[in-house]
Amino acid sequence: MxxxxxxxxxxxxxxxIGACVVLALVVPARWQRDWVGPFGQLATLLVxxxxxxxxxxxxxxxxxxxxxxxxxxxxxxxxxxxxxTQLLAERAEAARLRTLLEQQRVMITQTPGGVTHLxxxxxxxxxxxxxxxxxxxxxxxxxxxxxxxxxxxxxxxKVNAARxxxxxxVPITAKNAGDIEGVVIVDGLTMTLKARLSPTGKGxxxxxxxxxxxxxxxxxxxxxxxxxxxxxxxxxxxxxxxLIIGVIEDVRPSPRQPLRKQITVRPQVxxxxxxxxxxxxxxxxxxxLASEREDxx
Numbered sequence: 001m002x003x004x005x006x007x008x009x010x011x012x013x014x015x016x017i018g019a020c021v022v023l024a025l026v027v028p029a030r031w032q033r034d035w036v037g038p039f040g041q042l043a044t045l046l047v048x049x050x051x052x053x054x055x056x057x058x059x060x061x062x063x064x065x066x067x068x069x070x071x072x073x074x075x076x077x078x079x080x081x082x083x084x085t086q087l088l089a090e091r092a093e094a095a096r097l098r099t100l101l102e103q104q105r106v107m108i109t110q111t112p113g114g115v116t117h118l119x120x121x122x123x124x125x126x127x128x129x130x131x132x133x134x135x136x137x138x139x140x141x142x143x144x145x146x147x148x149x150x151x152x153x154x155x156x157x158k159v160n161a162a163r164x165x166x167x168x169x170v171p172i173t174a175k176n177a178g179d180i181e182g183v184v185i186v187d188g189l190t191m192t193l194k195a196r197l198s199p200t201g202k203g204x205x206x207x208x209x210x211x212x213x214x215x216x217x218x219x220x221x222x223x224x225x226x227x228x229x230x231x232x233x234x235x236x237x238x239x240x241x242x243l244i245i246g247v248i249e250d251v252r253p254s255p256r257q258p259l260r261k262q263i264t265v266r267p268q269v270x271x272x273x274x275x276x277x278x279x280x281x282x283x284x285x286x287x288x289l290a291s292e293r294e295d296x297x
Contacts, residue, residue: 115239117152118142118280123166129201129273130174132157136280137165147240147281150269155230155243156278171272172245175201181232182245184209184222184263193222194231197245197265203272205245205265208254221261224248228265239281244268 120136136142148156148169157171170177177199183192197207212220228245230236250264269275 114284115281116141116284118282120278120280122276122278125273129271130170130176131160132169132171132273132275132278134167134169134278134280135165137163137167139164141282142167142280143282145237147237147243148278149243149281150272150275150278152279153244154267154269155240155245156269156272156275158236159280169278173199173201173203173205173267173272175199178235179207180205180230180235180245182228182265183231184248185227185229186220186222191220192231193220195222195228195263197228203266204249206262207265208257208260208262211257211259222248222251222263224251228263237281 118136118140120134122132123135124133125131132148134148142159142162144159144162146159146162146167148159150156155172157169157174157177160168160170162168172180179196179198181194181196183194186193193212194210195207197205199205209222214220226248228248230240230243230245233241246265246267248263249266252262254260254262
C-alpha cells in the first residue's frame with residue numbers, strides 16, 4: 001500500500017498534470033470521448049440539473065412561432081387593399097346618390113306637371129364642341145326647343161333641330177349658345193343672387209352677379225362652391241327652371257361694375273360636349289301623340 005506523504009504529493013501532482021497534457025495533445029480525440037464523456041455528463045447534471053425539463057416546459061407553453069411565408073403575407077395584404085377599395089367606392093357611390101336624391105327633391109318641388117323624360121344616347125359631337133347629336137327625334141315626340149339634361153337635374157342644352165330619328169343639341173357652354181339667366185343659391189331657396197351668364201367656349205360660363213345687401217347694408221357676396229340654377233323664363237320653358245347650371249369655381253370683382261362680383265361657373269358633370277347619355281324633357285301631350293302615331297303604323 002502506497003502512502004501519499006506531503007513530499008510524495010508534491011512530486012506526483014506535476015507528474016499527473018504532465019500526463020494529462022500529454023494525453024490531450026498526443027492521444028486522438030475520438031479515443032478520449034470514451035472515457036472523458038461520462039465525466040462531462042456528470043458535470044452537466046451537477047451544474048444544471050433542471051435546465052432540460054425547464055426548456056421543454058417553455059417550448060410546450062409558448063411554442064416557437066412558425067414564420068409566415070412572403071407569398072401568404074402578400075396575398076393577405078392584397079385582399080385587404082381590395083376590400084378597402086370596394087368600401088371606399090361604395091361610400092362614394094352612396095354620397096353621390098344622396099346628392100342626386102336631394103337635387104331631384106328640389107326639382108320635384110319646382111317643376112310643374114305635364115312633362116315627360118326621354119333617355120337618349122349621344123351619337124356624335126361636332127369638332128368645335130358646339131353641337132351634340134342624340135339618338136331621339138320627332139318619332140319619339142322630340143321637337144325644337146326641348147331641353148336636354150344630365151341625370152334629370154343638370155342643364156345640358158336645348159334642341160336646335162329635330163329630325164325623325166335624331167336631334168341636334170347645343171350645350172349651354174358652347175360659344176354659340178347665347179346668354180342665360182340664373183340664380184346663385186346662397187342660403188337654400190330663401191336667399192339667391194341673380195346672375196346673367198355668357199358661355200366662354202371653354203367649358204365654363206362667366207357673368208356678373210347682382211348687388212344685393214342685407215338690412216344693415218352688408219353686401220351679400222357669392223362664394224366658391226355655391227350652386228347656380230337656371231331661372232330664365234324668357235329663354236327657357238317652365239319645366240327647365242331651377243335645373244342646375246353648375247358650381248361657382250371663381251369669384252372676382254367685375255371689370256365693368258365695381259360694386260358687383262363676377263363669377264365663373266363650371267357644370268358639375270364636367271365637359272358637356274363629352275357626355276354619353278342625356279335625358280330629354282318634352283311635353284307629355286306631344287309624347288302621347290308620338291306614341292299614338294307609332295301605334296297606328
